[in-house]
Amino acid sequence: xxxxxxxxxxxxxxxxxxALRVAGAELEITRDTxxxxxxxxxxxxxxxxxxxxxxxxxENKIDAAIHEAVTRGATxxxxxxxxxxxxDRSHEMGTTPGLGLVRGxxxxxxxxxxxxQIGWNRIxxxxxxxxxVENGVFYFVNSYAAVDAPDEIARADYGGPFTAAVQHQRVxxxxxxxxxxxxxxxxxxxxxxxxx
Amino acid sequence: xxxIPSIDLLDGQVVRLLxxxxxxxxxxxxxxxxxxxxxxxxxxxxxxxDLEASRSGRPVETAIVRRLASRGLRIQAGGGIRSLADARxxxxxxxxxxxxGTVAADAPEVMQAIVGELGxxxxxxxxxxxxxxxxxxxxxREATASLAEVLARVEELGIGEVLITDISKDGAMRGPSFAxxxxxxxxxxxxxxxxxxxxxxxxxxxxxxxxxxxxxGRALLDGRIRLAEARTLVAAPNAIxxxxxxxxxxxxxxxxxxxxxxxxxxxxxxxxxAVLYESAGADELVILDISATDxxxxxxxxxxxxxxxxxFIPLTxxxxxxxxxxFRALLRAGADRVAINTAAIRNPQLIADCAxxxxxxxxxxxxxxxxxxxxxxxxxRGGRESSGVDAVEWCRRAEELGAGEILLTSVDRDGTxxxxxxxxxxxxxxxxxxxxxxxxxxxSVEHFRDAIEAGGARAVLAASLFHDRRLxxxxxxxFLASEGIPVR
Numbered sequence: 196x197x198x199x200x201x202x203x204x205x206x207x208x209x210x211x212x213x214a215l216r217v218a219g220a221e222l223e224i225t226r227d228t229x230x231x232x233x234x235x236x237x238x239x240x241x242x243x244x245x246x247x248x249x250x251x252x253x254e255n256k257i258d259a260a261i262h263e264a265v266t267r268g269a270t271x272x273x274x275x276x277x278x279x280x281x282x283d284r285s286h287e288m289g290t291t292p293g294l295g296l297v298r299g300x301x302x303x304x305x306x307x308x309x310x311x312q313i314g315w316n317r318i319x320x321x322x323x324x325x326x327x328v329e330n331g332v333f334y335f336v337n338s339y340a341a342v343d344a345p346d347e348i349a350r351a352d353y354g355g356p357f358t359a360a361v362q363h364q365r366v367x368x369x370x371x372x373x374x375x376x377x378x379x380x381x382x383x384x385x386x387x388x389x390x391x
Numbered sequence: 392x393x394x395i396p397s398i399d400l401l402d403g404q405v406v407r408l409l410x411x412x413x414x415x416x417x418x419x420x421x422x423x424x425x426x427x428x429x430x431x432x433x434x435x436x437x438x439x440x441d442l443e444a445s446r447s448g449r450p451v452e453t454a455i456v457r458r459l460a461s462r463g464l465r466i467q468a469g470g471g472i473r474s475l476a477d478a479r480x481x482x483x484x485x486x487x488x489x490x491x492g493t494v495a496a497d498a499p500e501v502m503q504a505i506v507g508e509l510g511x512x513x514x515x516x517x518x519x520x521x522x523x524x525x526x527x528x529x530x531x532r533e534a535t536a537s538l539a540e541v542l543a544r545v546e547e548l549g550i551g552e553v554l555i556t557d558i559s560k561d562g563a564m565r566g567p568s569f570a571x572x573x574x575x576x577x578x579x580x581x582x583x584x585x586x587x588x589x590x591x592x593x594x595x596x597x598x599x600x601x602x603x604x605x606x607x608g609r610a611l612l613d614g615r616i617r618l619a620e621a622r623t624l625v626a627a628p629n630a631i632x633x634x635x636x637x638x639x640x641x642x643x644x645x646x647x648x649x650x651x652x653x654x655x656x657x658x659x660x661x662x663x664x665a666v667l668y669e670s671a672g673a674d675e676l677v678i679l680d681i682s683a684t685d686x687x688x689x690x691x692x693x694x695x696x697x698x699x700x701x702x703f704i705p706l707t708x709x710x711x712x713x714x715x716x717x718f719r720a721l722l723r724a725g726a727d728r729v730a731i732n733t734a735a736i737r738n739p740q741l742i743a744d745c746a747x748x749x750x751x752x753x754x755x756x757x758x759x760x761x762x763x764x765x766x767x768x769x770x771x772r773g774g775r776e777s778s779g780v781d782a783v784e785w786c787r788r789a790e791e792l793g794a795g796e797i798l799l800t801s802v803d804r805d806g807t808x809x810x811x812x813x814x815x816x817x818x819x820x821x822x823x824x825x826x827x828x829x830x831x832x833x834x835s836v837e838h839f840r841d842a843i844e845a846g847g848a849r850a851v852l853a854a855s856l857f858h859d860r861r862l863x864x865x866x867x868x869x870f871l872a873s874e875g876i877p878v879r
Contacts, residue, residue, distance in 0.1 A: 213700065242750075307624065314850075315631070336752045353631070
């Protein structure tokens, strides 16, 4: 099955594409709303600001295309800010609605550790996305995260627990960077590609 | 590990003596006010030392202990307890435990009487050590027994906790004696005391298995450590792994490594090295283009492009970055983070501009520090030229400007294999909140541990040591893990 990587300008698409290919994906990279709306398996990357990433989605009607695909039964994986975009809303620079595909909100870390979190962190996970790496160590770069999300399938601790990954039906999100997480990250991508 | 606040009392006031000297007193006010300021919660253990009693052998601050105990604090009281009567005075005043030093070391029969009467669970043995030798009577003289003998003796009495203070470290803010605590062989819970001055010290102590608690005095009073934060940090169930980072010094497309930045020799192809290091467990890769300050830059961009295309761990690149456009070009070529050095010293605004444009996570301040008398100076142009800027202050400023991490290289230690400069690391890590990558001088697995444990570094970097295969990344990680330091 083909994997469709959404070609967001607010993301490091090249790195994620390379990792997906190494993980075995037959990949297409596109901004075309028709292709996205009809894709069976999507990846939504994102880095930097939630607001900018969400604005690009809405201005280019990618948000509607993603909703259409998910309604049709497509599988979706959000990565880093792409993961945050799946939630109901984010409180980064004011409050901005997200795609509302998983429940919960994204907030800034308010613990005692320096923000952003830059580095490796061990997660505790369950479910098919994390098969073989349930206690894996992944690479995070983030100032914002969901906490205790109802759809949480992985959590980690950064001066307090936070949601490291979510799953709601066919929609997945990972707060870390699988493309920078060496073998563990590639395993998650392989699991995603293999999941039906 | 429990974190126990500690107060020393003299004339009804909370005070500190430097190196136990009654002539060098700093006063902090009355105990209740001090404890409120420190936000010591009900139910907390509190270490109380009656300094007058430790000098004269007569308990005097019993009224204060009574008051504090009635506030729900679990007090361990000490200072000059020489007899069963002294010990009983403190217990009668409401102390949960007594802390007994001199007689524990020098008068086993008195200790036995106290334990027999009060119960071993109410007694903490206190041992003051200087240069491995037990000191007694307010640190004034050497004990007759050795440290090992004293420990064996109190353990035999059924005492479960021993408070061990390294006098040379106490109140001096130079960090606790990690080596001493690691070297002790005892089944008792060690309460570490003396020198705990940063949050990182607390975390490092909590990683030493035999250390069950630490007492903190001056660092709490001075606000360097906040009690609630320290307790949260050591209670975190998922300790964040520390990173081991190989560094490729690249000149004209080839990996090289110089000793003290001169006498450069060839050590391989960058892509080959990078892939090898990732499979060996490297947590990140740093490429420093050491030709960049002198020569052309396009070769360097090609190297970054090729390396990043074969790598699935974060890549930091530095060397010769002068402008926001240089920075952008490296990110475009595949770097995750870019280190700025010389240009930032000349134009600090570059840090702020890059942080705003690319995010603080992308900005690494690379600081080459060289000892200059009693301070460290930031060097420029590959460590060759002095800048006149204080290195430690410069790191603090860079954090303020928006650097996400600091790559701190000791120019004096670089290439020497004599170990990282712990003093330099502590000077910076105690001042900034962002992570510090230790660089320069690694020669053994212990050096990596010391940089993290005593230096407070969040990552350890080495180049020639790994290139020459004198140590593997796996060797380093295995050793760190065996020392209780979490690794990936």
